[in-house]
Amino acid sequence: MRRLAVKKAPINFLLTDLHPHIDAWIPLAERSDTLNFIPQPVDAASPPPSVISSGSSGSDVTTTSSARILRTFYLSFHHFDDKAAQAILKSTLETSDAFAIIELMDRRLFSLLLLLLEPLLIYLVAPWWFVGDVRYLFFTFVIPLLPILMGWDGIVSLLRTRTFDEIIQLADSAMGWKGAKTGFGQFLSVDGGNTLRVIKRDGWVFESGRRLHTYPLGYMHWVVGRRVRDTQNDFVQRYVVH
Secondary structure (H helix, E strand, O other): OHHHHOOOOOOOEEEOOOOOOHHHHHHHHHOOOOEEEOOOOOEOOEOOHHHOEOOOOOOOOOOOEOOOOEEEEEOOHHHOOHHHHHHHHHHHHHHOOEEEEEEOOOOOHHHHHHHHOHHHHHHHHHHHHOOOOHHHHHHHHHOOHHHHHHHHHHHHHHHHOOOHHHHHHHHHHHHOOOOOOOOOOEEEEEOOOEEEEEEEEOOEEEEEEEEEEEOOOEEEEEEEEEEOOOHHHHHHHHHHHO
């Protein structure tokens, strides 16, 4: 709405996956003027020219997108092992203008405690979720297979999430920034007390923070990186002056 208010074009969103969910994506795209998808498989470590920024260091300006590219990883980056995550970060840093890694939990005790309460939540909502479906109700209340599987999946996902430092270390290794500690460990208080960590690298500024999404224990954690032309001046103006 703010972009439309200043007569700017809306932001377009493009869904991609190594295993495209076409049946789920089609109705979503039909209901939106700004949401589309690539029906073919897309490897995040080797993206097609249509999702490579023409201003990036690894681009071919004759075939790439003319738009600025922001890659997003919603509740998905923890699925990649270190080798795959490093390859994806290298591709992202070379062929896009920014990225955002979003996770609804992290490796903290409070996140684990919230997950342990999830089976109770399933028991409370199952009669409404699975109304009339005897199979789901049977495997929830008689043989508690669904609560066990969902709880196990959540704990495994929690243990696979990465801290900000771990993601930066993967980026350092992928880009040959090993040993670079410029700005590492900066802490700034923003958004009414939420802590934002900021680190700069050659041509990039990385931010990390978290925000409460489910009272009192559930926190969303994010890591955002953006390409800047003058890392030093941009860092000073955005995080020191203000």
